[in-house]
Amino acid sequence: MSDVQDNGYRGAQDQTDGTSDFNEQSFLIWQTLRSISGARLVQVMAVTNAGGVSPVGFVDVQPLVNQLDGWNNAVPHGTIYHLPYFRLQGGANAVIIDPQVGDIGVAIVEDRDISSVKANKAQANPGSKRIFDLADGLYLGGFLNGAPQQYVQFSSAGVAVVSPTKVKLQAPLVEVDASTSFTVNSPQSGFSGTVIIQGLLSWLGGMTGSIASGVASVINGAVQFVGTITSNGHAIDSTHQHTNSGGSGLGGPPQ
Numbered sequence: 001m002s003d004v005q006d007n008g009y010r011g012a013q014d015q016t017d018g019t020s021d022f023n024e025q026s027f028l029i030w031q032t033l034r035s036i037s038g039a040r041l042v043q044v045m046a047v048t049n050a051g052g053v054s055p056v057g058f059v060d061v062q063p064l065v066n067q068l069d070g071w072n073n074a075v076p077h078g079t080i081y082h083l084p085y086f087r088l089q090g091g092a093n094a095v096i097i098d099p100q101v102g103d104i105g106v107a108i109v110e111d112r113d114i115s116s117v118k119a120n121k122a123q124a125n126p127g128s129k130r131i132f133d134l135a136d137g138l139y140l141g142g143f144l145n146g147a148p149q150q151y152v153q154f155s156s157a158g159v160a161v162v163s164p165t166k167v168k169l170q171a172p173l174v175e176v177d178a179s180t181s182f183t184v185n186s187p188q189s190g191f192s193g194t195v196i197i198q199g200l201l202s203w204l205g206g207m208t209g210s211i212a213s214g215v216a217s218v219i220n221g222a223v224q225f226v227g228t229i230t231s232n233g234h235a236i237d238s239t240h241q242h243t244n245s246g247g248s249g250l251g252g253p254p255q
Helices: 003-007 021-034 115-120
Strands: 039-047 058-063 080-084 088-090 093-095 104-109 137-141 151-155 158-162
Touching: 039 137, 058 104, 058 137
Parallel strands: 080 137
Antiparallel strands: 039 058, 039 104, 058 080, 088 093, 104 137, 151 158
């Protein structure tokens, strides 16, 4: 059995701490320093939010570096509750990436009791006289975690937005400005409203976009073209001619 099981918690002193006045004073000083929390690696045990549009929430965390008693026996720290976590936000603009259970991050500890500010979200006196306490920690995520599956990546090749499920853009107006080209690689593209194309539109076998080939296309609903349309080298517009119903002569398009 271990020393802790045989003798219970032995405290923070080791065999030499009481052997001289210097060692006793040194022990007291070190104990005071060890009571000051600065930054701790922690693991998320619970989260109040789950990715929804909501105010910034809180996490419960477990410190990952164990405490030691005077005989170097591990004394794991208990869970720290209700720490505010960081969100990249300015005013009503934000990037919402809420922490998840199992994430590893860091708890940065305030030097005063922040409980009143947490409750009121405004300037306030400290809730107590405590200082450098883990209960007054703030959580920052993203340390020692694994490879992501959903991400925004910035590299020398450009910017990539990757999702295993869905990417959604929502706004009254969405505009893409591409100075060279704009490409959509998809087996199927859908438009639920009016489609306006300004500029050259080429069809090669079938239409799956601005330029397409070999794929049959289906257009349901009225189609209105303004300008010249060419099919297999022949214009299909107000200048092309039709054979009359009797087979004699040519006529213009129906009016």
